[in-house]
Amino acid sequence: MIAPATPKTFKVRIKRQDGRDQPAYWQEFEVERRPSQNIIAVLQQIAANPVTTAGEQVEPVVWDSGCLEEVCGSCTMVINGHVRQSCSALVPDLLEDADDNTITVEPMTKFPVVRDLFVDRQRMFDNLVKVKAWVPIDGTHDLGEGPKESPEKQQERYAISRCMTCGCCLEACPQFTLDNDFLGAQAIAQAYYFNEHETGKKLKGERLEALAGPGGVADCGNAQNCVKVCPKEIPLTEAIAKAGRQLTVHAVKKFFTGK
Amino acid sequence: MTAATTSAPVTTRPGAPKPKTRTSVAGPLSQHHFVLRRLHSLSGIVPVGLFVIGHLFTNAQMIWQDNGETFQHEVEFIHSIPALLFIEIALWSAIAFHAGLGLYYTFSGKGNVAAYSYGDNIRYSLQRWTGVIALVFIFFHIATLRWRWDILGLWDTPFYYKGYSVPGMEEQFPALANVPLSAPLTAYALQYSVWVALLYLVGVVAVVFHWSNGLWTAAISWGLTISTGAMKKWGYVCIGLFVALMVFFGAAFVGSLRYDFDAMTPQQKAATLFTVGDGQWAFDDKERLETDLASIGMEAVLLPPEDADETGAAGDERPIVEPSETPGVADDAADHGGDAAH
Incomplete structure (x- = not known):
């Protein structure tokens, strides 16, 4: 018996917006799993190769972050429908609760979006x-x-x-x-x-x-x-x-x- | 100039658009915002809430299957309170104020139970929904039972017989004067249709929830329960109040649905039929009804003729003298004896 292998990749759905008061749209990316990966690392991987699952070459996703240790608050996003800091949102935990090997990332909804996941607080x-x-x-x-x-x-x-x-x-x-x-x-x-x-x-x-x-x-x-x-x-x-x-x-x- | 006295200008990031003007929940009343919100809280708890407690406790007396005697006694006590009209006006003002501001505040927020399904958050949304349901229910309740509106022809039942009895009834039939009718007419209203009973169930649950949950949130808003522990403890008290009031309502509900019209006195039967119109359905024992009515000589007046269904004349046989008729007209009818039953 061989235990079912953990998939080597997972999908990330990102709600994007090109600028203030622009319409929002979703894009999906496939990202390689790495040890101790957080959402910031995922966004960096996407930035290194911004190609959607549909094979389209797109602009890298914009986000805001600072300390990367959950004390500055600037990387706050809505991840899998729940608001939290993306630096302390770890991929293995998120995938454990996700049903289809997909993580959704959205900007906060109570602040105006500057671009993509970057909001004006x-x-x-x-x-x-x-x-x-x-x-x-x-x-x-x-x-x-x-x-x-x-x-x-x-x-x-x-x-x-x-x-x-x-x-x-x-x-x-x-x-x-x-x-x-x-x-x-x-x-x-x-x-x-x-x-x-x-x-x-x-x-x-x-x-x-x-x-x-x-x-x-x-x-x-x-x-x-x-x-x-x-x-x-x-x-x-x-x-x-x-x-x-x-x-x-x-x-x-x-x-x-x-x- | 120190930082203390500087009213620092609201800063904007370079390149950011001008901050948009935000709609204030307070709106045009912003000058008195705080006082209005506290009065909103108070108006829900004290006049309306206290009245509802008394009201539900009185109604709970319907549970005693004593032909409504205890209930009647309580109702008469309430009607004997001096300056009842002022109390009614005060209650209406409190409800209008509470509901008006409440509706205004309700639409200032946006429920998010789907994303954050915590118990407290569910109660935040429920508090707003039950407020709206309670408002509709209270209006319907008062309009039909107190003001005797026949909304959409759904249901036409008077609330209290003194002052709401069919005009002319007592003049025609002195024997029917001062017959206790509060219990049968309340029971009649609830037994009238399963939809009415359902409306009452939903309406009262909404009212009682709204009040007990409002009591819980008010304690936080006024700064009485300032620790998580105190909020929890006060929460148990509010749950207790909710349960107690629901028990009162349950007693009234069961008592009304189980009310035995057959056990009433002949006078009560006659007066009930007079007041509600086609009310024969409420009586299981039709033979006893006929005998009882015959014993006070009212059978011919109140029961439709046997062939009423065939002639389709049942509607015309309604013993009700329309409330719009003046007592004078009714008096004239009384002079012609049996002709009163138009």
């Missing part, structure tokens, strides 16, 4: 600006020692600090769409993160005003997909709930004191 950075996700010191003069941070708070904030602005939480969120103005888990969690920072607290009121506005925390529909797809396992739903609590307290205070 600018909205997330704009949202960080909206919620003032920073510590307000400019370094022009010596402010002396900062306030003390308790270890418990540090622990809590450390988990949220792992955010790499990859966009998985937003891609999976049913409430976050291309057209609406919802901030989404990423920006809300970061606003909470800086509200809890002893120096970052200075801007808490302004952040809460932003979170109370259109597209803010109240638009969250509690589908809780964000926390399940987050590759950094950030307790996003807890951060959203805590931001909601801060807003409730803020609103009650404002109602009775007028500020």
Whole structure:
């Protein structure tokens, strides 16, 4: 008896798009299996020989990537229907779940496509600006020692600090769409993160005003997909709930004191 | 100028097109966005939710096969509440507000259950679907049973006999005044058609799910359950509430479907037939019905003649005096005795 041999190649279906607002189309490539192959390696193999299974010579596929160790977030794609980083998406695992020896790779759908698998994640950075996700010191003069941070708070904030602005939480969120103005888990969690920072607290009121506005925390529909797809396992739903609590307290205070 | 006071301009990548203006969920109400969303949450839980609990608990009394006495007592208690009209108006305002904003918010998202079939995500989509189903159901429920609309000729049943009884009935037949009819008329509505029963089943499951799941999400939105553990625990409480309310509904549903029209008093039988029109089908024991009606001298008024089917005149024999007729006309008819049964 000979065990069925693992196929030497597999197929990759890629959703491509020639530019912004251009129509999308699918292309299929056959790729040779190699040990410890991830999706980035697959895309490199395709770039070296961009010929589709139909035998057509095409432009190499464009994608975005940076660190290749799942800490920068830039290579996030929808792989086999699920959003994740392509650098940590390993071919053997993906093929195990695929039924016909095929892996599908698509760009994220909640951000405008620049080209092929490369999307423009600018909205997330704009949202960080909206919620003032920073510590307000400019370094022009010596402010002396900062306030003390308790270890418990540090622990809590450390988990949220792992955010790499990859966009998985937003891609999976049913409430976050291309057209609406919802901030989404990423920006809300970061606003909470800086509200809890002893120096970052200075801007808490302004952040809460932003979170109370259109597209803010109240638009969250509690589908809780964000926390399940987050590759950094950030307790996003807890951060959203805590931001909601801060807003409730803020609103009650404002109602009775007028500020 | 420090970073703190800079309202940093939204940056764009070189070569990127201008960011498009995004439609806000808040729309023209964006100034009061937060307050509106919290009021939306509150309006679903407090006036509507609390009313539904009381309503379902009252209806659950249908389960006692006591000829509807307990149920009747509860209904009369509700009708004895002072300023009931204000409560009704408050409820309607709350439902209108909750439904209006809810529909608006529903279409701001886009369900993705196919790609991410997590339980919480399924409930996100269900919450929106059940909201729409609940709205349609509540409208149908009130329109037919409270306002007595005969929607598409489907079903014409009054909800409460006092104030909704056939005009002129009490004047013609003083014996039928103040006959308790809440239980038989509720049961009649549900036994009328399997489709009505199905509508109620689907409608109430949608309402109860929407409320208990809304209670779960509201606890997160208001910042009450801020840890995963607390969300889970509160989830069990919400499941418990869902089950309890479904048990109440089950009792009302079973009680209504099993309601025994034959066991009613002759007066109840006569008044039921008067109110609902062609209601003989509800009575299994036709002989007993005839005897009972004869015992109060109403057989000739309420039962169609034997040859009604052959002459095709059954429709004309409906004992109902159309509600559109004025009581004055009915009074005139009463003067002519048996002629009242037009």
